[in-house]
Amino acid sequence: MSNSIEEIASVIGAKRIGNHPAHIDWILTDSRSLCFPEETLFFALKTKRNDGHKYIADLYERGVRNFVVGTLTTEPESYPDANFLVVGSPLKALQRLASRHREQFQVPVVGITGSNGKTIVKEWLYQILSPERIITRSPRSYNSQIGVPLSVWMMNEHTELGIFEAGISEMGEMEALKPIIQPTIGVLTNIGGAHQENFTSLQDKCMEKLQLFKDCDVIVYNGDNELISSCVSKSLFTAREIAWSTKDNERPLFIESIQKDDTGTTIKYRYLGFFKEYRIPFIDDASIENSLHCLAVALYLMVSPEDIAERMLHLEPIAMRLEVKEGKNGCILINDSYNSDFASLDIALDFMARRTEDKERKRTLILSDILETGQSGKLLYRQVAELVHSRGVNRIIGVGEEISASASRFEIEKNFFRSTSELIESGILSTLKNEVVLIKGARMFHFDQITDLLELKVHETILEINLNALTDNLNFYRNKLKPETKMVCMVKASAYGAGSFEIAKTLEDHRVDYLAVAVADEGADLRKAGIGSSIIIMNPEVTAFKTMFDYRLEPEVYSFHLLEELIKAAEREGATNCPIHIKIDTGMHRLGFDPADMPRLIERLKRQSAVIPRSVFSHLVGSDAERFDAFTRHQIETFEQAAAELQAGFSHKILRHICNTAGIQRYPGAQFDMVRLGIGLYGIDPFTNQMLHNVTTLKTTILQIHDVPADETVGYSRKGVLNRNSRIAALPIGYADGLNRHLGNGKGYCLVNGQKAPYVGNICMDVCMIDVTDIDCKEGDKAIIFGDELPVTVLSDILDTIPYEILTSVSERVKRVYYQD
């Protein structure tokens, strides 16, 4: 297969400028992920907020010579030996190229869509089907308009089966993805409310998703779901259907029984007249449903029921995430046990490089053999070595026969071991200090043993933070703004409890204009950790001015007293033109200049050059409530006048901003030059009190379960009175962790295996008890205090407070664990 630049130009119908021979192996859409410049073709994609054309000069500098562009932004003469392929839409060109690539392969391709479970079904299918096939599949959850073409591009002459996910968030998107995936086998996992913003009904969404399957040979779905069944029959496909059903024994795959016990679930089924069974090591309903989809696909691909049963028994939970954890000896661990192919290695190394811009820390990679690629070891590890070198890894610890055989290819500090136990016995792991360690191994190498040794263990209670959800929320609000409106993201109070550094880093990666924190020390900590964005300090203490100058932090100024002190301090430091942000009080009556102060403020600011107003702003008191709309409009008007008066005193542009999250949503006309996004970033819509994409999950683990007779009580002061014989579980979380004591005595509940478990008796300082009498659970099972299925707003309603308070109450001692899909 040749990917010459001529051929690509003709496939995408581009006008070619520059006539240099080139061969393309890599497609790049995010300039930060560049790795092999010579063989890379960069697609300059334009999104609502960003424009890939801005990065062409930088990429050229770094060695990229091939570009697909929508417009020629500079003279091609200034880029000697580059090829520019000019097209109407680089995104369409990327999709077109991928679909032409796909057409070359006559192999079966599984296309998976649905609201939940796509990635798990994809990975489980991989576990079940890969022993006898070479499979190309979407890395992680690359399922978007950009992710799908990048995934399909990875198909090569070795591929015997493709498995790709398709995710959509708007009508019409599936039409673009269908020709790229061209599935022969379609799987619809389910239809739920996720990403519902842009669909008028669930039925519309279902019909849109089904578009993917128009030319499939077979479609797999849950025949018990009436919505899906009726949409499938309405679609009038000619494909064969494998609808599985637990109710209707006329369906091709009839599920006779589902039997759960302590350690797993046994499922009996009938297919083509045969009665068979299998068992999975999970008991939750989502896993059971996912396994049924996999069963149907595997049966269709004629895997024997015996092989299916054998492999189902060993299905592994999918860690769909790159986890960042605190390690021993000051190390930061990045754990990616997701899978171990070349594409996911590339993504994980990219993630490591971006998380560790401070060059002080050594970057160490612990990597196992990469299995089942169909490629020769020699070529594969030559590529791995190139990748490792170009991503700035300082040391590699390789585990496995194959990677050890290619040890000489790595020209950095290195150690190789034939097995995981050999590595552990070597004692080398205890020498890792203050490093960033990426741990990436195929399942059979059991790298969880390595993680166990390196991880700093504290407490079974953790706050998990989903960085993808944060980004989704950011984009949700960005889409409500005019393209030129700037954004401040509020990361005060440790980013509403989520932990400021990782959040700030993620926001910086997405190029937000400003970050804002409450006090100077928070800002200084972000700078020390390597955050370079502009940072506003909302409550600048007079004692912390020096910190602000040292770390280029920009204070809010709300009074003449503060202004005088600041000018004095800046002059002492010899500083000039320090940016400040002027706050005006338009009705909150908390902090701020009176609008009538503007003339005096202008006069004072003009008489000095130590500080300069960068922005002027005010804060709305009731933007989330209709009953205050008249007052809000009054605030906006007052602000607009005061800001105009201030601006008239200066020749440089002073940015104006007044909207918080609810303001962005409800007052699109009051965006001015900038907005300040807070609670919405963390997934809460303050107007409806509904959740957008949930970001934080507080979870813990059942420590112990007691059978307690009806006449006994639970906890302090004998408050936990029982009215039946009960099973009571103890959780290692109490009010000192931020679990509000008023949730005790049955007022609140947590979730265990998806079911409500009320708090029994008083919540203690470090422990609490819950009633699990009616819940199928065991010691070691997880309990969700709040998260996806138990929104934080449910807790704030019970406690008669606001979600802000719940989020910011999770105490420091609860470990934060970040992940991204």
Ligand SMILES: *Cc1c(COP(=O)(O)O)cnc(C)c1O
């Ligand atoms: C906290 C804060 C915000 C953000 O408010 P949300 O309701 O969380 O969006 C905006 N502006 C100021 C001045 C703030 O203190």
